[in-house]
Amino acid sequence: MKKIAFIGAGAMAEALVKGLIAAEQLPAEAIWLTNHANEARLQELHSEYGVSITRSRTELLRDAAVIILSMKPKDAEAAMLYLKEAKLKPGQIVVSVLAGIHTSFLEKYLPEGQPVVRVMPNTSATILEAATAVAAGVAAGSYEMRLVSSLFETVGTAVQVEEEAMDAVTAISGSGPAYLYYMMEALEEASIQVGLDAFIGKQLLIQTFKGVAKMLEQSDLTPAQLRANITSAGGTTAAGIGVLEEQGVKAAVQACVHAAATRSKEMGQAFTK
Ligand SMILES: NC(=O)C1=CN([C@@H]2O[C@H](COP(=O)(O)OP(=O)(O)OC[C@H]3O[C@@H](n4cnc5c(N)ncnc54)[C@H](O)[C@@H]3O)[C@@H](O)[C@H]2O)C=CC1
Numbered sequence: 001m002k003k004i005a006f007i008g009a010g011a012m013a014e015a016l017v018k019g020l021i022a023a024e025q026l027p028a029e030a031i032w033l034t035n036h037a038n039e040a041r042l043q044e045l046h047s048e049y050g051v052s053i054t055r056s057r058t059e060l061l062r063d064a065a066v067i068i069l070s071m072k073p074k075d076a077e078a079a080m081l082y083l084k085e086a087k088l089k090p091g092q093i094v095v096s097v098l099a100g101i102h103t104s105f106l107e108k109y110l111p112e113g114q115p116v117v118r119v120m121p122n123t124s125a126t127i128l129e130a131a132t133a134v135a136a137g138v139a140a141g142s143y144e145m146r147l148v149s150s151l152f153e154t155v156g157t158a159v160q161v162e163e164e165a166m167d168a169v170t171a172i173s174g175s176g177p178a179y180l181y182y183m184m185e186a187l188e189e190a191s192i193q194v195g196l197d198a199f200i201g202k203q204l205l206i207q208t209f210k211g212v213a214k215m216l217e218q219s220d221l222t223p224a225q226l227r228a229n230i231t232s233a234g235g236t237t238a239a240g241i242g243v244l245e246e247q248g249v250k251a252a253v254q255a256c257v258h259a260a261a262t263r264s265k266e267m268g269q270a271f272t273k
Pocket residue numbers: 007008009010011012013034035036037038041070071072073075078079097098099120121122123174175
């Protein structure tokens with residue numbers, strides 16, 4: 001691929017840029033970024049990663065195989081007007097990482113037949129460990145889906161889904177890292193409360209998280225079975241899990257995922273009116 005253009009230069013764009021450069025998929029200067037107004041932010045990304053930055057729409061979009069929309073959903077309309085006026089070349093693929101926003105909303109601003117692909121990555125793209133789901137808009141065929149999937153596979157794993165699944169995907173793997181960081185925050189604080197040195201507690205917790213993810217990946221057992229294997233009758237784990245059950249933590253986690261999925265739906269509906 002010759003060139004990727006990002007419209008929006010925030011946290012998600014930076015995670016993807018960092019991952020793409022680390023994966024050595026294309027030279028840093030073939031990654032182009034623009035944003036709304038923050039020139040200092042663009043300069044910072046240029047100095048840090050060697051990416052190309054521009055305020056010129058023509059320069060940004062010229063020869064870009066893929067154009068990644070990476071602004072907040074509230075700014076989608078302005079960005080689509082910017083693209084509408086740009087008159088894209090047929091075949092330039094518009095990729096959206098925007099939570100909630102349907103491809104049908106984006107397609108309204110583009111010439112008929114312009115391929116649009118909706119993706120939901122997560123910030124672990126930074127370290128090439130993103131979990132990404134990819135869904136086709138009406139004009140995206142297998143060539144575009146393969147190209148976009150392989151782009152996101154360079155920064156982790158990518159699965160293709162129907163667009164209806166995107167609210168659920170967003171609630172699970174898009175927002176998911178934040179739930180796990182929240183859990184990590186609570187465990188870090190608790191490790192200090194029970195008397196561990198903060199640094200040692202953090203190292204033990206990081207390895208514990210890594211071990212759990214690898215066990216789930218490599219074993220045929222379910223999370224419930226793996227948990228049962230650790231829980232001796234009358235032991236420490238039973239004492240801890242008993243409190244989680246009493247406090248309704250499983251129900252709270254499920255309510256959290258439902259709330260995120262509902263919010264993703266609402267965000268989509270706000271843009272279809
Ligand atoms: N942060 C995350 O973990 C994830 C975010 N997303 C999606 O990524 C998108 C971006 O999120 P963040 O990077 O966290 O936001 P952010 O607020 O960090 O960055 C947004 C960027 O867009 C720029 N911008 C706004 N309007 C613009 C316009 N009209 N033209 C050009 N640039 C414009 C802003 O200047 C800023 O650089 C959101 O739509 C979000 O739903 C998706 C997956 C995960």
